[in-house]
Amino acid sequence: MATVKKQWFLIALILIFSLVIFDKSGTIARAGIFLKQNHGAPFMIFAIFILSGMIIEIEQIKAGIKDIKATSSALWVIVIISPIAAGIFALIPMETGVILGLFLVAVMPTTLSSGVVMTGQAGGNIAHALFITILSNCVAIVSIPFILPMLLNSLNLKTDLYIDQTAIFIKLLLLVLLPLLIGLILNKKILTISPKQKKQFSIINQCIVLCIVYMSLSGAREMLIAKGSVFFIILPLVVGFHIVLLLASSGTSHLAAIGKGRREAVIFMGSQKTLPLAVMLQITCFPEYGTALLVCVLHHITHLMIDGFIAVKIKP
Numbered sequence: 001m002a003t004v005k006k007q008w009f010l011i012a013l014i015l016i017f018s019l020v021i022f023d024k025s026g027t028i029a030r031a032g033i034f035l036k037q038n039h040g041a042p043f044m045i046f047a048i049f050i051l052s053g054m055i056i057e058i059e060q061i062k063a064g065i066k067d068i069k070a071t072s073s074a075l076w077v078i079v080i081i082s083p084i085a086a087g088i089f090a091l092i093p094m095e096t097g098v099i100l101g102l103f104l105v106a107v108m109p110t111t112l113s114s115g116v117v118m119t120g121q122a123g124g125n126i127a128h129a130l131f132i133t134i135l136s137n138c139v140a141i142v143s144i145p146f147i148l149p150m151l152l153n154s155l156n157l158k159t160d161l162y163i164d165q166t167a168i169f170i171k172l173l174l175l176v177l178l179p180l181l182i183g184l185i186l187n188k189k190i191l192t193i194s195p196k197q198k199k200q201f202s203i204i205n206q207c208i209v210l211c212i213v214y215m216s217l218s219g220a221r222e223m224l225i226a227k228g229s230v231f232f233i234i235l236p237l238v239v240g241f242h243i244v245l246l247l248a249s250s251g252t253s254h255l256a257a258i259g260k261g262r263r264e265a266v267i268f269m270g271s272q273k274t275l276p277l278a279v280m281l282q283i284t285c286f287p288e289y290g291t292a293l294l295v296c297v298l299h300h301i302t303h304l305m306i307d308g309f310i311a312v313k314i315k316p
Contacts, residue, residue, distance in 0.1 A: 012210050013305045020217045021224060032218025040215055041276070044208045046179045049130075051201045051208075052116055053183015054193055056127045067128055070262050073252045074110070074132045077270035079139060081248045082106045083147050087154070089241055096155055098234060101295025102241065103151040104281055108273040109133075109140035114212075114304055115272040117205045118311040124264025132269040134176055140277070148281075213304055216275060220297040223290060230291060231298075238299040242306060245271035264314070268307055275300040 020029050035041075086106030090099045110133050119129035187193055193201075224231060249270035253263035278296040286292055 013213065013301075013308055016210060016214050017217060017301065017305075020214065020221055026221070029218040029221040032215045035211075036215040036219055041212055042175060044212055045175045048117070048205050048208050049176055049179035050183040050186075051205050052120075052126060052130065053180040053185075054187045054191070055120065055198045055201050055205075056130070056184070056187075065131055067125075067262060069256050070128065070253070070258050070266050071132060071135065073256050073258060074249070074266045074270040075136060075139065077245060077249045077252055077266075078110055078136050079143050079147075081252075082245060082273075083151060085241065085244050085248070087151060089237065090151075090154060092237075094233065094237070095230075095291065097289040097291030098230070098237065098295055099155060100152075100286060100289050101234075101282070101292035101299075102237065103148065103155075104278045104286075104292060105238070105241070105273050105296055105299045106151070107140075107144050107148045108278050109136035110269045111272040111274045111300075114209045114307070115268045117202070117209055118272075118307050119265045119268045120202055121206065122264045122268070122311040122314050123261065124268070125262060128262065129265040129269050130176075130180065132265055136269070137176075137274070144281075209304070213301060216297055217301060220294065223294050223297075227291065227294060230294065234291075234295050234298050235302070238295065238302045239306070242271060242299065242303045246306075246310075268311070272303050272307060273299065 020032065023029065083103075083106045086102050089102060116126055116129040116133060120126040246267065249267045250263075252270070253266040258266060275296060279293065282289070282293045282296060
């Protein structure tokens with residue numbers, strides 16, 4: 001029972017995956033698709049950052065902003081190491097759609113929600129994780145149009161890549177900064193939040209992350225089933241790619257002498273990748289390569305499962 005309680009997040013991820021994929025009626029997946037189509041994910045991300053703002057302290061934010069070494073270490077993995085690793089993995093003979101999906105994953109900034117939650121779960125600085133999230137997503141506006149075409153040249157794909165910078169900034173403002181400020185104001189000016197309540201808010205955050213995974217998996221169910229054989233190629237690919245990013249993040253934090261309490265943000269934020277932006281680029285720029293979407297979704301689900309397990313293991 002103690003093991004189940006400690007590993008509940010990982011167990012819940014596996015359970016959700018099994019229920020969605022193996023439900024022959026498709027009822028569970030249809031419910032997830034309904035939530036996704038009715039703006040479920042944005043509302044849930046908004047809620048995550050309100051709760052995150054209610055959990056963190058102003059002192060943590062100040063410490064996170066000042067921690068230039070840890071921030072630059074995370075950005076080094078996100079912007080530089082990740083595309084290089086994808087280029088090396090692309091040397092393995094695979095179909096174009098799979099490689100394209102890997103490239104899309106590689107150039108993505110860090111995830112908007114789950115990495116922050118897992119950083120906190122592992123005993124790291126949530127505020128610093130949030131700062132890395134915001135900064136990496138801002139950097140992505142410049143880095144993606146520059147790095148992605150370089151990777152695509154190896155596939156001889158002709159595309160006019162356009163990144164809607166205004167839309168991305170608005171998304172960051174509405175889904176990250178605004179709810180975070182609301183949470184901080186509630187924490188400092190309106191409500192008196194006890195340590196026990198903060199722990200409960202952290203658990204609620206993890207439950208919301210599970211809901212987001214459920215919606216993403218529901219939307220990709222048909223593709224997962226239809227491309228069953230490709231699944232066994234993509235799965236080890238995304239697992240291997242994420243493990244490389246984890247090792248790179250851990251190694252970088254070790255070389256930079258980033259201690260416990262600070263390195264958790266580097267490890268999780270450096271290796272996790274946001275899904276919505278990858279999906280948006282695949283749909284708008286490469287709709288003919290459906291397998292690429294499968295890579296993006298599977299990597300997202302995989303890194304949640306792997307990192308959920310790691311966060312529990314390294315938790316103080």
